Amino acid sequence: MNRDSNQKLRESQPILIVEDSADDFEATKRAFVKANLRNAIAHVLSGEEALAYLRSDTKTKPGLILLDLNMPGLDGRKTLEIIKQAPNLKKIPVVILTTSDDERDVKACYELGANTFIQKPVDFDGLISAIKRLKEYWFEIALLPKENGHD
Amino acid sequence: MRRPQPSIRDILLLITGALTLIIVLLAAKEMYGNWQRLSDIRSLKSASALSDQLFDATEKLSVERDIALSILNAPDEATAADLRPRLMESRHDSDEALRAAMTALDGYDFPELSGLRGRIRAGLSSVRALRSEVDAAIRQPANAHRREVAARWSKEVTALIVETQNLWIGFVRHFTEIDPVVTEHLWYKHFLRTITDYSGRERSLIGQLIVENADPTPEQIAQLLRGQGVTEESWQMAQVLAEQSGLYATIAPYYTDARSHYSTMHDMIQDMFYVPGARHEETYPISVDLWFELSMQASDSLSTLRDASIKQTQKYAQNLIDETERQIAVQAAVFLLALLLCAYSFRVIVRRVIRPINTMVDALVKATRGESVEFALPANRGDEIGKLAEVLRAFQQNLEDIKKTAAELDRSENHLRAVVDHTLDGLITIDATGAIKSFNLACERIFGYAAAEVVGQNVKVLMPEPYHGEHDGYLSRYLQTGEAHIIGTPGREVSARRKDGSIFPIDLSISSFVSDDGRHFSGIIRDITARKEAELALATYTHALERSNKELDDFAYIASHDLKEPLRGIHNHSRFLLEDNTDKLDQESVGRLNRLVFLSQRMERLVNDLLYFSRLGRQELAIQAADLNIVIADIESTLEHFLGERSARIVTAEKLPVVTCDKPRVTELFRNLITNAVKYNDKAEPTVEIGYLPSKSGPDGSVRKKVFFVRDNGLGIQPEFHQEIFRIFKRLQASKEPEEGTGVGLTFVKKIVERHGGEIWLESEPGKGTTFYFTLEASRHEPGFEPKAA
Numbered sequence: 014m015n016r017d018s019n020q021k022l023r024e025s026q027p028i029l030i031v032e033d034s035a036d037d038f039e040a041t042k043r044a045f046v047k048a049n050l051r052n053a054i055a056h057v058l059s060g061e062e063a064l065a066y067l068r069s070d071t072k073t074k075p076g077l078i079l080l081d082l083n084m085p086g087l088d089g090r091k092t093l094e095i096i097k098q099a100p101n102l103k104k105i106p107v108v109i110l111t112t113s114d115d116e117r118d119v120k121a122c123y124e125l126g127a128n129t130f131i132q133k134p135v136d137f138d139g140l141i142s143a144i145k146r147l148k149e150y151w152f153e154i155a156l157l158p159k160e161n162g163h164d
Numbered sequence: 165m166r167r168p169q170p171s172i173r174d175i176l177l178l179i180t181g182a183l184t185l186i187i188v189l190l191a192a193k194e195m196y197g198n199w200q201r202l203s204d205i206r207s208l209k210s211a212s213a214l215s216d217q218l219f220d221a222t223e224k225l226s227v228e229r230d231i232a233l234s235i236l237n238a239p240d241e242a243t244a245a246d247l248r249p250r251l252m253e254s255r256h257d258s259d260e261a262l263r264a265a266m267t268a269l270d271g272y273d274f275p276e277l278s279g280l281r282g283r284i285r286a287g288l289s290s291v292r293a294l295r296s297e298v299d300a301a302i303r304q305p306a307n308a309h310r311r312e313v314a315a316r317w318s319k320e321v322t323a324l325i326v327e328t329q330n331l332w333i334g335f336v337r338h339f340t341e342i343d344p345v346v347t348e349h350l351w352y353k354h355f356l357r358t359i360t361d362y363s364g365r366e367r368s369l370i371g372q373l374i375v376e377n378a379d380p381t382p383e384q385i386a387q388l389l390r391g392q393g394v395t396e397e398s399w400q401m402a403q404v405l406a407e408q409s410g411l412y413a414t415i416a417p418y419y420t421d422a423r424s425h426y427s428t429m430h431d432m433i434q435d436m437f438y439v440p441g442a443r444h445e446e447t448y449p450i451s452v453d454l455w456f457e458l459s460m461q462a463s464d465s466l467s468t469l470r471d472a473s474i475k476q477t478q479k480y481a482q483n484l485i486d487e488t489e490r491q492i493a494v495q496a497a498v499f500l501l502a503l504l505l506c507a508y509s510f511r512v513i514v515r516r517v518i519r520p521i522n523t524m525v526d527a528l529v530k531a532t533r534g535e536s537v538e539f540a541l542p543a544n545r546g547d548e549i550g551k552l553a554e555v556l557r558a559f560q561q562n563l564e565d566i567k568k569t570a571a572e573l574d575r576s577e578n579h580l581r582a583v584v585d586h587t588l589d590g591l592i593t594i595d596a597t598g599a600i601k602s603f604n605l606a607c608e609r610i611f612g613y614a615a616a617e618v619v620g621q622n623v624k625v626l627m628p629e630p631y632h633g634e635h636d637g638y639l640s641r642y643l644q645t646g647e648a649h650i651i652g653t654p655g656r657e658v659s660a661r662r663k664d665g666s667i668f669p670i671d672l673s674i675s676s677f678v679s680d681d682g683r684h685f686s687g688i689i690r691d692i693t694a695r696k697e698a699e700l701a702l703a704t705y706t707h708a709l710e711r712s713n714k715e716l717d718d719f720a721y722i723a724s725h726d727l728k729e730p731l732r733g734i735h736n737h738s739r740f741l742l743e744d745n746t747d748k749l750d751q752e753s754v755g756r757l758n759r760l761v762f763l764s765q766r767m768e769r770l771v772n773d774l775l776y777f778s779r780l781g782r783q784e785l786a787i788q789a790a791d792l793n794i795v796i797a798d799i800e801s802t803l804e805h806f807l808g809e810r811s812a813r814i815v816t817a818e819k820l821p822v823v824t825c826d827k828p829r830v831t832e833l834f835r836n837l838i839t840n841a842v843k844y845n846d847k848a849e850p851t852v853e854i855g856y857l858p859s860k861s862g863p864d865g866s867v868r869k870k871v872f873f874v875r876d877n878g879l880g881i882q883p884e885f886h887q888e889i890f891r892i893f894k895r896l897q898a899s900k901e902p903e904e905g906t907g908v909g910l911t912f913v914k915k916i917v918e919r920h921g922g923e924i925w926l927e928s929e930p931g932k933g934t935t936f937y938f939t940l941e942a943s944r945h946e947p948g949f950e951p952k953a954a
Binding site (some may be wrong): 034036037039040043083111112113133134135136137 | 725728729731732733735736737739740764765767768
């Protein structure tokens with residue numbers, strides 16, 4: 014699989030956003046546009062919905078999950094733990110997107126298998142920058158072949 | 165220590181004393197012996213004379229006997245009548261001689277003498293009684309009765325003569341013991357007397373033969389020859405004895421003379437009377453007168469010899485006496501001298517040995533009785549006494565030291581007792597059975613028992629269960645195996661029981677010790693009821709504080725998440741409004757929406773600062789060694805642009821030390837101070853000076869050690885704001901730029917300093933500059949990295 018085909022596969026996969034706040038979802042969606050990230054977006058409002066989506070045979074498996082930590086019901090941590098323990102789901106990269114910059118939260122998320130961690134800034138420009146960095150990493154840097162050519 | 169040398173003087177003194185004592189005793193004995201002898205020797209002088217008197221007496225007696233016998237046996241009355249005056253005369257002579265001898269004998273007294281004397285007296289009275297019978301018989305004509313009286317007379321007188329001779333022999337025997345030489349003299353005279361005796365018999369026999377003009381009968385010749393033999397023998401013996409006794413040299417002429425007289429006489433009569441039938445003529449060619457004349461001449465020469473001998477004997481005796489007296493004198497002198505020496509030795513010994521020893525003994529006896537003693541001891545003596553005195557003086561010193569020590573010990577013991585009694589901690593000692601031996605005042609107060617109530621009781625009475633039931637087991641196990649329950653563990657918390665039965669916590673330390681009467685245990689007891697209550701209160705407060713911290717933590721979390729979410733909504737919606745409706749909004753609305761965006765951003769910063777501030781107070785410091793020179797260099801490099809824009813520079817006055825601290829926090833501290841110093845500065849070239857002072861007076865005037873400072877040449881701060889500026893969100897100047905800080909920098913600085921256990925204060929002169937001083941007490945300066953003068 015070469016770099017271009019890989020990139021195309023990534024672009025074809027939807028991004029699942031698990032976010033209970035409509036305001037934050039709108040901000041994220043707008044930031045995606047500003048960052049020129051054109052993947053299809055699937056939006057669920059809770060951990061339960063997210064798991065239901067991921068376990069559904071009819072839905073396309075997402076290429077990336079953006080997961081809010083602080084949600085009523087099954088919160089982000091618990092949802093992350095379940096995803097990372099499910100053999101068919103654990104390979105999907107999960108980005109934690111949260112207001113908290115508490116070190117304990119950050120550390121806990123990485124321990125549970127989160128791939129990266131984005132703090133939601135109050136400043137919208139900050140969010141755009143964060144999404145741009147995510148896009149760069151995820152669709153460009155992370156796809157670079159290793160020097161010896163293996164993937 | 166030098167061994168004491170006995171002085172030679174003292175040894176000599178002792179020997180002299182002993183010798184003189186021996187000499188005194190010997191001299192005294194000798195002197196006494198000589199004194200005793202002296203009277204005997206004195207008697208020797210007269211002994212010779214007495215001896216002769218005794219001879220005299222026997223001779224006179226024999227003359228009287230012979231004359232009386234001649235008369236009694238006279239053939240006729242005429243002859244008898246001729247002889248009668250002679251008889252009277254001889255009777256008188258013998259009486260005189262006997263009386264003189266007996267009188268002389270009275271001067272002597274020795275055991276044998278009295279018996280002999282008594283027999284002589286008896287013999288003498290018998291002889292005197294016979295004399296009257298003889299007189300009566302003479303007056304009668306010759307008859308049987310006369311012959312019978314003559315025979316009895318002869319027998320009695322002869323017996324008296326024999327007794328007298330015996331007396332003489334006893335006398336001589338006595339003197340032999342006194343002086344053998346004198347005895348030789350006496351025996352020598354005895355032989356002279358024997359010569360006289362036999363001469364007398366010869367004289368009377370021959371005289372009778374001449375008178376009777378008769379031939380000697382064979383018996384008479386035999387008698388004469390025997391007499392001649394004895395006489396000759398006596399002459400020889402006398403000479404031998406005289407020579408032996410040393411007498412002969414002085415009497416030799418007299419001896420020779422006397423002997424030649426006797427020889428001449430004998431030569432004349434030898435042929436006439438010693439040979440039977442020698443008378444060839446009618447009458448003897450010698451008259452009786454001539455015969456007596458010759459005989460008396462011989463007798464006279466013998467008397468002369470005898471007198472000379474007596475003189476010599478007396479002279480000898482006198483010499484003996486003189487010598488003995490001289491000996492006695494010498495002995496007396498020796499005795500006196502020795503006595504004096506002895507007395508002197510004794511006195512010296514008393515003065516030099518006995519008296520010092522007595523003094524020392526007296527002093528020791530007094531000292532032993534505990535009296536205070538001044539030892540008057542002999543000084544500067546190298547001998548044993550001197551050594552003894554030294555030792556005693558040292559002993560006295562020791563005694564005083566001991567008294568002093570004892571007094572100090574007494575005081576110390578009283579002091580200790582007072583300390584034990586008044587110490588706040590209870591002190592109990594028990595023996596190996598658990599019986600209480602001592603119980604101090606603090607124990608009385610702690611337990612409510614009087615010492616007298618519990619001393620002797622088992623220590624269990626002070627213990628509640630389970631200790632009460634198990635204590636015997638602890639004790640026996642410890643004594644058998646050494647396995648300790650509490651012993652040796654300092655400050656073990658256990659519970660105890662008061663007299664009123666109440667249980668209370670104590671801090672108990674037990675140690676074990678062995679004294680003269682076996683193993684003991686001592687326990688130090690502290691009533692920790694109050695401490696336990698305080699500990700409980702402290703635990704409660706700590707718990708409350710922990711809960712409060714947790715709540716603060718939760719608050720910070722809530723603030724970070726829940727407050728920021730709506731804020732973010734406000735911000736985003738404002739942004740989206742601006743973006744989506746640019747053409748519909750008027751200028752004023754755009755301005756207000758922009759203001760909304762700005763304020764929401766500012767509020768986010770405030771919330772973040774608040775959150776950070778709360779974390780500064782909560783999070784553990786990551787302590788590590790940090791070289792402050794590197795820290796400052798890093799800051800300088802980070803702020804390069806900021807400093808360059810303002811033409812500011814950082815001056816590190818001297819080499820800064822390495823400190824152990826939370827390096828990122830301390831970096832933040834310096835960065836904040838440096839930023840402030842440059843920011844609030846109206847000078848063309850803002851200058852920040854960073855330094856270190858080993859000591860510096862603090863805001864209250866007292867000295868602080870290891871002080872850091874950050875000095876600027878900026879605006880300065882009015883004194884009324886010196887405390888104010890550390891308050892959170894406090895700003896002294898209105899913000900000119902929208903990017904200005906929130907006013908938390910100095911608040912963070914103060915918090916970081918306080919988290920390091922330090923203190924921060926400032927000195928400032930408005931218009932000239934400000935100096936912030938701070939300490940990092942929790943930090944420790946690494947050895948070898950002390951700052952050096954630049």
